[in-house]
Amino acid sequence: MPPNPTQLGQTLGTLLTLAWLLPLFGFAVEIFGGFWGTRKSKAAAYLAVACIGGAFVLSLSALLIWGSETKWAAIKTGGHGGGHAEASADPAHHAAAATEHAEPATHAPETAAAHAFPKSFSGTIYVLAEFRTLRFAIDYYIDSLTLVMFTMVTLIASLIHLFAIGYMGDELTDDHEDHQVHTSHGHLHRPGRFYRFFAFLSLFSFSMLGLVLAGNVFMVFIFWELVGVCSYFLIGFYTERKSASTAANKAFIMNRVGDFGFLIGLMILLTYFGTFQFATRVEDGKTRAGLFDLLRDEHGAIKVSEQGSTVFLNAQDEPDPAAADATPTTKTIPYYLLLTAGLGVFAGCIGKSAQFPLQTWLPDAMEGPTPVSALVHSATMVAAGVYLTGRFYPMFVPEVLLTIAYIGCITLFLAATIAIVATDIKRVLAYSTISQLGYMMLGLGVGGWVAGLFHLITHAFFKSLMFLASGSVIYGCHHVQEMPQMGGLWKKMPITAFTMLVGVIAIAGLAVPGVIAFSGYHSKDAIVATALTFAQLNSTHFLLFYVPLVGAGITAFYMFRLWFYTFAGEPRDHHVYEHAHESPWVMTVPLIVLSVFAAFCASGFFYDLPGPLEKLLLASEPAGVAAGLSGDVSGLALPSHAAIHANHKMAGTYALLIAALGTVTAYLFYGARVFDPAEVKRQLSSLHTFLAEKWWFDEVYDVMFVRPAHIVARGCAAFDRVVFDGFLHFMARLGVLVSKWDRVFDEQIIDGFVNRLADVTFDTGRIFGFLQTGRLRQYVMFIAVGVVGIFILVVFFG
């Protein structure tokens, strides 16, 4: 078949739309599980697995179709997948009817095959509303990043759904006993909520896929909120537990803080750009430029005025038809507003991806069931912030990127240090997630677009793997989560221990040089190399290199600490150890599949060269990143691919050495137990407390925000009571008084008149009633006398 971009775009759009809507269908059916099934039925779970599995098949086939149509040009060349994307939607065809037209590619040295296809495909599924130029629509925007994300999300979600069938098995009952909720009658008993769990998982999958598929920022925002709501439902799944409902509230509210910034960013974009669309579309012969094309030219450059205060956009205002000699004027946006918009959107990403300073919600979110932690709070939803940062990359000016880099840098260090002292197995993983998300943000911020998103994908695999493994441990140990009670579990649960070890090695970034390297090595190396190059170009920002480098060591340390603590050595708590058991196959099979992906998803033919995955992502890289962007205003320089590649080997060696050091330290402390961690803890007790209390963030926020809010709320309550209630009470008394007078008036005047009238009528009737004697002869006499009387009157007086 000859390559046809239009057809390919339509095919991809249809496939991914179906993949996106399947879980929604699943949700719609499953949520009524209590209606059409019993609480002991697994039907909802099977339906959910079928839906998300179907979505995975569709996504994978979309990826394969895309690859075969483009002859895998992206992977072969390793360069840009194609020319500049120019896509459009024909409003006449609603369902996924889109037409793409490819502009001739602007990059000379690319192959002919790559020219034939645009970098991205976009189109409209449904137009919700249109107000002149303002348009709310369900658009799709598909490039290789979308395809990879779809495949990754659906694959991981399918495996986690499968895992959850086993893990949530104890909900398959009419009388579930929650051991963590105490009532006056002992433990809480409630009906099981198996089907509801899967309904929420399906809804979440739908929302997450919608977020990835979205073709405009408005749609991103909607699905952004939807995943937030799903996260809220799932964290608070054990809603009777006080800690769970509090954690759900915390997650939701802290995300609102970030979303506030997101909304501000959206408003600025709408005001100055007049559109929400990512991609340019042609409609009725008119080109409606998308955000990216408005801001940047085909080389990825921004046109800034000489003073650096104004940015010129690539579109012209429509000339006013009323004015005769109107000439089109170039649209502009003040530089500081573009900066604010970028920071605002990034603020949303901070909230969603649990970055400093909004990171505290994520560890608490571990109150949810473990499959939720694996799917929502490590692999996919929290990565949405990173995804959006990557998707929105062209809109960020260098100052915003620098902010992103520093936020990521602070986050990764902060979370890594806390992870060292955490003892709850899920919390260690939660802090590790925050730390890795920091890595991704840092990678994106220092100009490593591919590095950041590459790490997002690899992290999704190994972190979901480790969460599921921890879930398997928790399940096997009968809901014991504290690592000090574990130890030596590898004898009891070998599959879990082995797969967990794969994940640990992957996240630690360990490799045997020249032989084999797991996925984390590739992606973390890419980030460290980019950071190193960035630090070389901008020597004042050297911390952006050293912190992630040290962080790599800490990562290796705390991850191996977790593994040794849990699986190695002698059992610490024999009661837990005796009852521990390996999980059933529905839980171990996902572990094994995920461990394969965690190990090898990034691998190529040569151990230290990027594999197909990284090249796939490279095909979507925004224009200009490869050559290195330079900040026109602040003088920041972002590294180019060539410079990064030159540093790659050195950075990789550093990272590997540091990681190995961390691993060895962890082994000495927790594996071989040569050193006693308790001794170190005693000597550095103040530091340990500081870390164990999570840098006092919750306390600081409590003092800074919660208590002032309480004080203000109390003041408001007092104001309400005194002023508002006083006024209302006064008005009420006034009303009562007026009513009393009104009653007197009614009763005396109105009723008095009516009653008087009635009395008079009655009395009159009574008087005339005396005439009605009922005596017939008397009546006759009356008639006769009356006739005679009338006669006399007529005759004598007439």
Added chain:
Amino acid sequence: MQPVGLNVYLMIAGILFVCGVVCMATKRNAIGVLMGVELVLNGANLNFVAFARYTKLGLDGQVISLFVIVLAAAEAAIALAIALNFYNNHLTIDVDRADELHG
């Protein structure tokens, strides 16, 4: 024999009327009262016929008197039915006992 004039008719009609009224006023028997009614009606009838004969009223008077006769018959039927029912309830037809509808 000298023909009688209108006045004679009117006089006889007046006597009949007064007799009827006196009969209605004095009789306690319901049948007697009814007979009084008939007398009054016939007095009126006589007037109509007399006026028909001696004035321009013409046939109209005779027609009206026919109507009155028919009316009287109907009235007598209803009144007798009332009297019968009254008798069934009170075992008497004394009109002075029929004063239950007084005011």
